[in-house]
Amino acid sequence: MKPPLFAYYRPNSVAEAVARLAREEGAVPLAGGQSLIPMLNMRLARPTTVVDLGGIADLQGIDVSPDSIRLGARVTHAALEKHGWPHGYEAIPEGVRQIGYGAIRNRGTVGGSLAHADPAAELPALMLAFGASIQLASPRGERSMVADDFFLGYYETARASDEIITSVRIPVRDDLRSGFSELSRRRGDFAIALAVAVRWKEAGRTEARAVVGGLDVRPRRIPEVEEALVTGSELAITADLLARHVHPANDVHASAEYRLEVGAEMLRRAVWSMENREDS
């Protein structure tokens, strides 16, 4: 349970980091290390070089502007938890508080969690629900992707091996309301199922997102629920409805059937939480 041999490189800039990743096939980026280091300890990962992003000032900080909230990729979960989120955005700190344990949240980062893309993780589902975009940098330049396009599958994203996440932008929207709900066996464990509901106004129209996590290879939107949230029509959120969009695995933690039932309940609770916030 000790890491294999690897070289260590701690660059001061994004350009240096991605140049190294491009030049050396076996190099991997290290953010907070709360997923990569367990994988090193168990020797599931055997990089030639660990490129520590901890020395890059550009990846730090939370910047709030009138139209977006920018999270630097090296912002920790603990910093997200403590950030003064605007009214309506409660689902973000509520979901972040469910990530691992305090000691994990002190080190784990936004960029690391999104790049790792655990299908039961909180941040990928939250970023999908809030319509966030992910900024990536490589030697070829920068690009931005919406979360919907970024998550491809089981621990799989659109990030190229010589790319790093530099920041995430969460759009600031009018009249936004949100709710989050998760079930895990023990606080901080991986979710059996989690759900996020978000609704906002855009150019005179109502928009909504209903997202479930832990039920498939990546977080998924449930379009019928989104439609009902927009129109205000009655809709029973059931396991059968979720089964049209997600295909959960049977594993030691829960059967697929149970996960669908829990997923439906979590989504009902997320919607209820969103609808029943006290206005302040």
Next chain:
Amino acid sequence: MKEVAAESRTEITLTVNGVAHTVQVSPRRLLADVLRDDIGLKGTNLGCEHGYCGACTVLVDGETVRSCLTLAVAVDGADITTVEGLSGSDELNDLQRAFQEAHALQCGFCTPGFLITATELLDSTEGPLTEQQIREAIAGNICRCTGYVHIVEAIRRVSEARAG
């Protein structure tokens, strides 16, 4: 910028419980192993070595960190507190005393991690703490013999005493 080849070592300085230590580490050296084997502070225990059990929890710059999930080279210059440094003297501090009095330890393997985690909780959260707050804070520390009832009770007593 810093670069260290896989089979070579680099010098790092850590301030551990107020004392500066300079050690030579390879890139793959974990902070837990530096504390235990290079500096000789065996109070920090290693259980699972992948972040679940919490036995290796230490304070790095005042925040709880899994020392088994921390590369020593990445925390060069950090200020670290281990269980040996909690009271700052040969006497037990109030939290350690409460663990003893409430029977919050049996074999003691998990105790350093619990003490460090409870230290961060008590220092960062206004008390008196609720049982729910205590249970959530220690969810990442596993005890396999005493059980959690007495551990929660010990932390609750300190929280009440400190809140006055």
